[in-house]
Amino acid sequence: MKRWHVFGFGLGCFLLGAIVQSGFAQSRKPTFTPDLFQGQEAKAAATALLDGALQLAENGSWERIAVGRAWYLAGEKEKGQQIFDGVTGGKKVEGSDWFRIGRVFSEAGEWDKAQAAFDRALAMDTGDDSGMIEYGALANVNKDRTKAEALFTRALKKNPREFWHWVGAGGSYLGVRPHGD
Numbered sequence: 001m002k003r004w005h006v007f008g009f010g011l012g013c014f015l016l017g018a019i020v021q022s023g024f025a026q027s028r029k030p031t032f033t034p035d036l037f038q039g040q041e042a043k044a045a046a047t048a049l050l051d052g053a054l055q056l057a058e059n060g061s062w063e064r065i066a067v068g069r070a071w072y073l074a075g076e077k078e079k080g081q082q083i084f085d086g087v088t089g090g091k092k093v094e095g096s097d098w099f100r101i102g103r104v105f106s107e108a109g110e111w112d113k114a115q116a117a118f119d120r121a122l123a124m125d126t127g128d129d130s131g132m133i134e135y136g137a138l139a140n141v142n143k144d145r146t147k148a149e150a151l152f153t154r155a156l157k158k159n160p161r162e163f164w165h166w167v168g169a170g171g172s173y174l175g176v177r178p179h180g181d
Contacts, residue, residue: 096121
């Protein structure tokens with residue numbers, strides 16, 4: 001009989017912990033109400049929605065970069081950069097994180113910053129042929145044909161039958177920015 005009491009007590013503690021944890025998790029999630037944005041000044045609406053998105057993102061790097069992108073491209077570069085720094089300052093930074101940040105800098109017309117981010121991304125994943133093509137295409141569009149062609153050569157030697165590599169590289173000679181993701 002004593003074992004059942006111990007088991008029941010243990011099970012009760014586990015369930016109580018799960019309920020408490022669930023409550024804490026729920027309290028960190030934003031609560032949707034239309035008044036977050038309806039009738040609000042545009043910046044207040046954006047702030048409410050992007051702050052909510054950042055809460056939903058939790059530790060997701062791609063999601064946090066997306067929020068930083070919105071701020072950065074809207075002209076709130078310090079806010080966006082702070083989010084990027086939070087992503088890249090952690091232990092689990094991946095080349096894809098740097099690549100996404102590089103895309104933001106490229107969209108913002110900050111080619112030097114974009115190149116630095118792309119270089120870091122490729123240093124972390126030296127075999128990323130898709131990244132090489134995209135970086136090369138952006139370099140080509142930004143009038144650095146030498147860099148573009150070096151990247152195209154590396155990528156197409158590695159994966160010569162990838163259709164999208166040919167499209168991305170070819171389009172860049174016509175001034176077409178690569179699609180990315």
